[in-house]
Amino acid sequence: MQTYTPRSASACRLAAGAAATLFSALPARASTLDETINTVFASTTGWFVNFIFAPLPGTSFPWIVLWLVVGAVVMTLYFGFIQFRVIRHSLQLVRGDYSDPKDAGEVSHFQALATALSGTVGLGNIAGVAVAVSIGGPGATFWMILAGLLGMASKFTECTLGVKYRNEYPDGTVSGGPMYYITKGFAERGIPGGKALAVLFAIFCVLGSLGGGNMFQANQAHQQIAGVFGDFPGWITGIVFAVIVFAVIVGGLKSIARVTDKIVPFMGVLYCGTALIIVLMNYDKIGWAFGQIFAGAFTGLGVAGGMVGALIQGFKRAAFSNEAGVGSAAIAHSAVRTKEPITEGFVSLLEPFIDTVVICTMTALVIVITQQLMIDPATGLYIVQEGRIATVGGTSGVGLTSAAFGSAVSWFPYVLAVAVILFAFSTMISWSYYGLKAWTYLFGEGKGQELSFKLLFCLFVVIGAAANLGPVIDFSDAAIFAMAVVNIIGLYMLLPIVKRELDSYLSRLRSGEIRKFR
Amino acid sequence: MSDTIIVAYDGSAAGRRAVDFAAALVRGAEGSLVLLHVLEWSPYSFLTPDEVEERHARRKVELARAESAIVAPVKAELEAAGLKVDALIRYGNVTDTICEVAQETGARQIVIGRTGQAGVMSRLFGSVAGALAQVAPVPCTIVP
Numbered sequence: 078m079q080t081y082t083p084r085s086a087s088a089c090r091l092a093a094g095a096a097a098t099l100f101s102a103l104p105a106r107a108s109t110l111d112e113t114i115n116t117v118f119a120s121t122t123g124w125f126v127n128f129i130f131a132p133l134p135g136t137s138f139p140w141i142v143l144w145l146v147v148g149a150v151v152m153t154l155y156f157g158f159i160q161f162r163v164i165r166h167s168l169q170l171v172r173g174d175y176s177d178p179k180d181a182g183e184v185s186h187f188q189a190l191a192t193a194l195s196g197t198v199g200l201g202n203i204a205g206v207a208v209a210v211s212i213g214g215p216g217a218t219f220w221m222i223l224a225g226l227l228g229m230a231s232k233f234t235e236c237t238l239g240v241k242y243r244n245e246y247p248d249g250t251v252s253g254g255p256m257y258y259i260t261k262g263f264a265e266r267g268i269p270g271g272k273a274l275a276v277l278f279a280i281f282c283v284l285g286s287l288g289g290g291n292m293f294q295a296n297q298a299h300q301q302i303a304g305v306f307g308d309f310p311g312w313i314t315g316i317v318f319a320v321i322v323f324a325v326i327v328g329g330l331k332s333i334a335r336v337t338d339k340i341v342p343f344m345g346v347l348y349c350g351t352a353l354i355i356v357l358m359n360y361d362k363i364g365w366a367f368g369q370i371f372a373g374a375f376t377g378l379g380v381a382g383g384m385v386g387a388l389i390q391g392f393k394r395a396a397f398s399n400e401a402g403v404g405s406a407a408i409a410h411s412a413v414r415t416k417e418p419i420t421e422g423f424v425s426l427l428e429p430f431i432d433t434v435v436i437c438t439m440t441a442l443v444i445v446i447t448q449q450l451m452i453d454p455a456t457g458l459y460i461v462q463e464g465r466i467a468t469v470g471g472t473s474g475v476g477l478t479s480a481a482f483g484s485a486v487s488w489f490p491y492v493l494a495v496a497v498i499l500f501a502f503s504t505m506i507s508w509s510y511y512g513l514k515a516w517t518y519l520f521g522e523g524k525g526q527e528l529s530f531k532l533l534f535c536l537f538v539v540i541g542a543a544a545n546l547g548p549v550i551d552f553s554d555a556a557i558f559a560m561a562v563v564n565i566i567g568l569y570m571l572l573p574i575v576k577r578e579l580d581s582y583l584s585r586l587r588s589g590e591i592r593k594f595r
Numbered sequence: 596m597s598d599t600i601i602v603a604y605d606g607s608a609a610g611r612r613a614v615d616f617a618a619a620l621v622r623g624a625e626g627s628l629v630l631l632h633v634l635e636w637s638p639y640s641f642l643t644p645d646e647v648e649e650r651h652a653r654r655k656v657e658l659a660r661a662e663s664a665i666v667a668p669v670k671a672e673l674e675a676a677g678l679k680v681d682a683l684i685r686y687g688n689v690t691d692t693i694c695e696v697a698q699e700t701g702a703r704q705i706v707i708g709r710t711g712q713a714g715v716m717s718r719l720f721g722s723v724a725g726a727l728a729q730v731a732p733v734p735c736t737i738v739p
Contacts, residue, residue, distance in 0.1 A: 173638055176638065178687075178695075181636055181638070181685065181686035181687050182634065182636050182650075182654045182657070182658075182686030183650060183651060183654060184642065184647050184650045184651075185638030185639070187638055187639050188638065188639070188640065188641070188642050188647065189647065191641050191642075192641070192642050192643065192644055192647050195641070196644070248652055249649075249651050249652025249655060250648055250649065250652060251648055251651070331643065331645070331646070335641075335643065335646075338641045338642070338643055339641050341641075342641060409644055409647070412644070412647045412648040412650075413647065414650075414651050506643060506644070507644055510643075510644035510645060510648075511644075
């Protein structure tokens with residue numbers, strides 16, 4: 078019993094499209110346990126989803142998308158296009174040019190970036206982009222790239238604050254993130270309401286970690302496995318995944334996480350490399366593909382929703398993929414030791430660039446260039462069926478990306494299947510950490526509190542794998558965007574503090590007070 | 596010319612032989628000894644979020660353990676024998692770090708022990724002694 082209202086016309090399409098992922102002919106699930114979980118889940122979360130994705134009055138434009146765009150634009154302008162001014166310095170920081178050799182053995186800028194990236198690079202880059210392009214048309218890619226470029230400024234702001242206002246404990250451990258900078262930063266500036274806002278963020282962060290960071294991943298991983306081995310009840314996959322996640326986050330079996338964390342970057346490079354090869358193989362169509370992307374961005378090329386539809390999809394999927402403005406990266410980066418909080422901001426602004434501007438664009442280009450989206454030969458326009466573009470073989474989600482890669486490199490779908498499962502796993506591990514930090518903010522630091530969250534997290538792995546994609550993807554999106562609502566309010570209030578840090582650092586950099594070590 | 600000799604010590608029996616050899620060299624020449632212990636570390640490895648958080652605390656533990664279990668006893672012993680000894684504990688690639696310290700201290704010579712393992716592992720990854728023989732900026736003595 079799903080409570081879809083008119084607002085979720087796009088979500089419905091999204092659900093309908095994405096439900097049939099890799100191998101589109103998934104038969105209806107027979108398991109009654111799965112159905113029970115699904116029904117309960119959809120009916121309890123519907124109101125929250127409806128609120129977050131409510132359209133602006135009189136339009137079909139969700140207010141949350143406008144919120145994210147405005148936030149990123151404000152931060153870009155406030156810091157004078159910081160993302161383009163400091164990128165060279167960012168790369169030097171990552172390379173270790175400014176790292177004091179005396180600090181060797183501490184987490185390096187490179188490691189901080191890699192850890193944060195392994196939390197964001199994942200299904201959003203593979204499945205999310207396919208959803209965006211099949212609903213919004215190739216033009217969605219343009220808006221996705223723009224959202225990625227603007228998001229760099231949001232990421233810069235939140236990660237700087239994350240390091241600056243973290244909590245350090247006597248045993249050397251650190252807790253940081255939006256809940257800490259909102260509380261401390263607001264108090265410092267004498268703005269009331271910091272505590273309440275921080276609690277709200279922490280609640281949403283727990284939900285986001287259980288939703289997008291857990292259930293969505295478990296769900297997609299199950300779809301992948303079911304696609305390879307044939308359909309079977311989702312809770313079985315869920316239990317297997319839950320046991321592995323349990324072993325890592327509760328049992329302290331770090332070796333598993335360490336192995337996946339080493340394979341994930343390799344998978345990312347393999348993915349981009351293959352995409353680049355496919356694009357180059359079709360070099361004669363590169364110009365045409367970019368033409369489609371630009372034309373589609375402003376005209377919609379006759380796709381449902383036109384330009385606005387492309388824009389909504391592009392921005393939505395970009396935010397879901399690179400998490401800029403969401404606040405999760407601030408939690409990941411805050412554990413890093415650095416004398417200058419702003420350097421963590423400089424490094425983190427590379428994340429939306431790598432995640433969205435590079436990797437997501439690769440996915441979109443491959444889908445467009447391999448001509449997976451069907452064009453009516455008579456009119457030259459895309460064939461739109463039930464709100465999304467018809468694809469060769471009727472695929473969508475991961476399946477569409479898989480088919481696009483498979484049309485050029487026949488064995489790649491198998492690699493992709495493994496990659497999706499690993500990406501899902503590494504994203505789950507990262508989000509279990511984010512959720513835990515929010516949880517301990519709410520309930521206090523302590524072994525008991527930590528264990529209770531970790532057990533809850535494992536339970537949601539099972540629920541996520543068993544539930545249908547529709548309600549899961551809606552709830553996941555909603556929880557993560559709810560984090561962004563609170564976080565961006567916090568960022569607006571704390572902009573002057575970041576500005577002060579930035580000006581001070583840049584002037585010391587120019588004067589030579591901050592110098593290279595090699 | 597400086598009369599400093601660097602001896603790389605990892606707590607092993609071979610390392611100990613290198614220390615004894617270096618001590619004998621210094622004793623004859625009125626020089627000083629740099630007792631160097633390197634903790635293998637790459638700033639480009641991949642860490643999980645938990646490891647990132649624990650890193651700072653763990654680094655302190657690692658340094659304390661290296662100091663108390665490996666470096667301090669040998670330093671005390673050498674000083675008791677009347678030698679001038681500086682102890683250094685560094686993070687980094689072992690070979691690179693030894694070369695860096697050699698340049699920083701203007702050392703006359705590097706002394707290092709070798710384990711003498713000629714197995715598959717050293718064929719694949721090479722050995723520190725072998726690499727130092729190739730790249731050391733100052734004369735390098737490998738003690739068997």
